[in-house]
Amino acid sequence: MKGLSLFLGCLVPNRYPGIELATKLCLAKLDIDCTDLAGASCCPAPGVFRSFDRTTWLTLASRNIELSEKMERDMLTICNGCFSTLADANHSIKEDDFAKKEVNEHLKKIGKEVKGNIDVRHIIEFLYEEYGPEKIASYVERQLDIRVAVHYGCHLIKPTKDRGLGNFERPTFFDELVTALGATSIEYPDKMACCGAGGGVRASMKEKSLEMTEAKLSRIKEAEVDCIVNSCPFCHMQLGEGQSEIKEQMEIEYDIPVLHYTQLLGLALGFTAEMLGIDTNIEKNRKFMDLLDAEIES
Amino acid sequence: MTDMKKFGTGILDELKNASIDASKCMQCGVCSASCPSGRHTTLNIRKLVRIAGKTNDILSNEELWMCTTCYNCQERCPRNINIVDILLDIRAISVHQGFIHPEHRVVCEMLLEYGHAVPINEKNRKERVNLGLEELPETVHKYEDGLEEVKTLLASCGFGKLIKHTESRVTEDKT
Structure with missing residues (x-):
């Protein structure tokens, strides 16, 4: 297996730097060989840019992939959107000679050539496939005795024909990584439903996108969980900031902490909330951390 | 018509x-x-x-x-x-054909200018420093030559022209 390069994307470094730090802390603690991917750009985002111009989308994605090829490392993503773009683009480069040739015509202008000789990984499937829940559990320093609503998000597993991670209706791999930390993954209706943000809908039809989010949050609230855990900063934004936007728009109040998996993993590996960028100035997060501390003391 | x-x-x-x-x-x-x-x-x-x-x-x-x-x-x-x-x-x-939502055009303009659909802002520059990260991430935000490469590719693919074209179409349709 090759070492990894960390592809940051846009939302993680520019809106949720805590997730970037949590990822780096966890990777180091798990002894995973992963280095920064210097000079990468937007993946570019699948919902919008692929919708506008496929050649532009594929060419920019290929530049990012080429940076990792130069390092002879597989690419690690921590966002379902980046995974969607980079895995799909990588697949096109490997399987479609015509597309590869067209892209390389453009890349030639900056002295680059994409080869199609690395793989694109998402941290959730990487940890599951290469480490597995049992090995992850062996690293846990702090058992998290909490109730978790796992949100897979769409593009981690779909389209299934390209992802190859099994059926999308009732997957378990993400839940297994959560239960490995001592937590309980709670089943809830519409667990596999979209957060509502994708495809450019959050950008252009925010009210409608929040209605989808509200429907999902209402199911999660009924399940009486301590937090939501996701694998994508865009879902993270929609389910997290979305709660304040829903309060404003619909006067419905949700108070559910939202964590990226690397932040939950980081807590289990012994890092503090502050180190993982979990904002404890927010009341719901403070309550969540108090709950965790109480569980450990008891 | x-x-x-x-x-x-x-x-x-x-x-x-x-x-x-x-x-x-x-x-x-x-x-x-x-x-x-x-x-x-x-x-x-x-x-x-x-x-x-x-x-x-x-x-x-x-x-x-x-x-x-x-x-x-x-x-x-x-x-x-x-x-x-x-x-x-x-x-x-x-x-x-020129149909694009104004909000989506803004996202495109961000990519054209910064190489990021969601570029860094003041709040998150500070947040990064508070967390002990570098103020700018290891992306085109930090590497100007990388950003130039992205801009060259966007021009080569005609993306800037495409987005400008949608602008004129929207204006046309409003009149």
Whole structure:
């Protein structure tokens, strides 16, 4: 297996730097060989840019992939959107000679050539496939005795024909990584439903996108969980900031902490909330951390 | 104005090519029943599949942009039609004809200028420093030569021109 390069994307470094730090802390603690991917750009985002111009989308994605090829490392993503773009683009480069040739015509202008000789990984499937829940559990320093609503998000597993991670209706791999930390993954209706943000809908039809989010949050609230855990900063934004936007728009109040998996993993590996960028100035997060501390003391 | 005058004959051929797969559709409705957006918006994905490749009117259909690309419809389609892939192709033809939401154009302008759809802001520069990270991430934000490469590629693909073209189209339509 090759070492990894960390592809940051846009939302993680520019809106949720805590997730970037949590990822780096966890990777180091798990002894995973992963280095920064210097000079990468937007993946570019699948919902919008692929919708506008496929050649532009594929060419920019290929530049990012080429940076990792130069390092002879597989690419690690921590966002379902980046995974969607980079895995799909990588697949096109490997399987479609015509597309590869067209892209390389453009890349030639900056002295680059994409080869199609690395793989694109998402941290959730990487940890599951290469480490597995049992090995992850062996690293846990702090058992998290909490109730978790796992949100897979769409593009981690779909389209299934390209992802190859099994059926999308009732997957378990993400839940297994959560239960490995001592937590309980709670089943809830519409667990596999979209957060509502994708495809450019959050950008252009925010009210409608929040209605989808509200429907999902209402199911999660009924399940009486301590937090939501996701694998994508865009879902993270929609389910997290979305709660304040829903309060404003619909006067419905949700108070559910939202964590990226690397932040939950980081807590289990012994890092503090502050180190993982979990904002404890927010009341719901403070309550969540108090709950965790109480569980450990008891 | 007829479709032909509005878009020329080539566009319908493009739409037909993008939608070949849709002709397998038997209008069972599993797609619409699986659509999370359809519960909250007017998106009727079954109808879009029915008219895909048959009319130019689809180009200005708002429903194209209500899809979150969750892929439920595509996954569950008993005829294995790649519904979302078709929809994305039709969106692209629509954008090339000048139809784009102003909010989406802003996202494009961000990419053209910064190489990021969501660039850094003051708040998060500070937040990064507070966390002990470097003020700018290891991306094109920090590497100017990388940003120049991205801009060269965007120009090579004609992306800037495309987005400028959509601007003129929107203005045209308003008058």
